[in-house]
Amino acid sequence: MxxxxxxxxxxxxxxxxxxxxxxxxxxxxxxxxxxxxxxxxxxxxxxxxxxxxxxxxxxxxxxxxxxxxxxxxxxxxxxxxxxxxxxxxxxxxxxxxxxxxxxxxxxxxxxxxxxxxxxxxxxxxxxxxxVEALGAFPLPVEVIPFGWQTTRTLIEELLDTMDVLGTSATLRMNNEAPTVTDEGNHILDLHLQRIGNPRQLALVLNQIPGVVENGLFIxxxxxxxxxxxxxxxxxxxxxxxxxxxxxxxxxxxxxxxxxxx
Known part of the structure; x- marks a missing residue:
């Protein structure tokens, strides 16, 4: 059955x-x-x-x-x-x-x-x-493993200037180790709550050294x-x-x- x-x-x-x-x-x-x-x-x-x-x-x-x-x-x-x-x-x-x-x-x-x-x-x-506005779901950003903490700091500094409600970024984990993508990279999840200008955010995130791609599909x-x-x-x-x-x-x-x- x-x-x-x-x-x-x-x-x-x-x-x-x-x-x-x-x-x-x-x-x-x-x-x-x-x-x-x-x-x-x-x-x-x-x-x-x-x-x-x-x-x-x-x-x-x-x-x-x-x-x-x-x-x-x-x-x-x-x-x-x-x-x-x-x-x-x-x-x-x-x-x-x-x-x-x-x-x-x-x-x-x-x-x-x-x-x-x-x-x-x-x-x-x-x-x-x-949703009416994107952002309640954490925004994934794929970053290279080298210097990922620096990349996270740069992202959080950028978020302070963006039209978002939250500015924290956390490394996605798989049990005790960082999640590894098929391309061998890590994922940072951005806890933004609400994204006021998705198009602008998608463009500027990819300008940060260490960022490979972001999860905004515009x-x-x-x-x-x-x-x-x-x-x-x-x-x-x-x-x-x-x-x-x-x-x-x-x-x-x-x-x-x-x-x-």
Whole structure:
């Protein structure tokens, strides 16, 4: 017997299912990282198996690459694929202009590279990820290990001049050791509470020596698919200004119920 999906998992699953329908034969698809993106990868694997869908997947992390191979998706590198048709990924926060905070899964660098190498980026998220202003979720910043404490000091000094409510930065840990990204770097989480000018902050953070990339995705996302716990799905297209509403049935619970978050 399969366990009934929780409301949050059902929201993720219906968003992933709806986004997976946008993938067409022969596409080169950027595959995001994180719990919500994992639902998408599983659903695309179902389509590859059941519909003989042929796509090339460009993963944004080693974890996503492993999952994609497990479900039968052909995995290629970004260099092999060249330009991508679409990237589908989750987000830790998104606002009304589809600006994002990403990096909760420590894959923000590869995620941003892949997303910007795509004709369009589609974000899949549960409704709780939508905010009026970015910043409640700590903003990840990827930094090189050498001199990371100096980099943190420079960041905190910069934050004193920015339109934010908090200015502290903490090193993300994995048990007793610093978190290490796929590129061998560390993550500083900025506890800002609210970001008044995301575009400005994204630009100035990357000017600090030691900073590799930050988790603010500005003018990158084109569409967002928002899932709800009752099966409702909302598709917002920022470029056209359109909103589509749909509802997916209970059969999708069974499709995804074996996926552990």
């Amino acid at each position: 399969t366990a009934e999906l929780s409301p949050i998992d059902r929201a993720k699953s219906v968003a992933a299912y709806r986004a997976a329908e946008m993938v067409e034969e022969g596409m080169r698809v950027g595959l995001g990282t994180g719990s919500t993106a994992a639902w998408l990868v599983r659903r695309l694997g179902e389509r590859v198996r059941d519909e003989d869908l042929r796509i090339k997947g460009v993963p944004t992390s080693t974890a996503t690459a492993q999952l994609a191979r497990e479900v039968g998706i052909e995995v290629v590198s970004l260099d092999q694929a060249g330009w991508l048709d679409v990237t589908i990924d989750g987000a830790d926060e998104f606002d009304g202009e589809l600006n994002l905070i990403k990096g909760g899964g420590a894959a923000l660098l590869q995620e941003k590279i892949v997303a910007t190498a795509s004709d369009q980026m589609i974000v899949i998220a549960d409704a709780g990820k939508e 003018d990158i996302c084109d569409k967002v698919v928002i899932g709800h716990g009752d099966g409702r799905v909302e598709l917002r297209d920022f470029n056209s200004g359109t909103i589509e509403l749909d509802r997916l049935g209970d059969e999708h619970d069974n499709l995804f119920s074996d996926l552990a978050d």
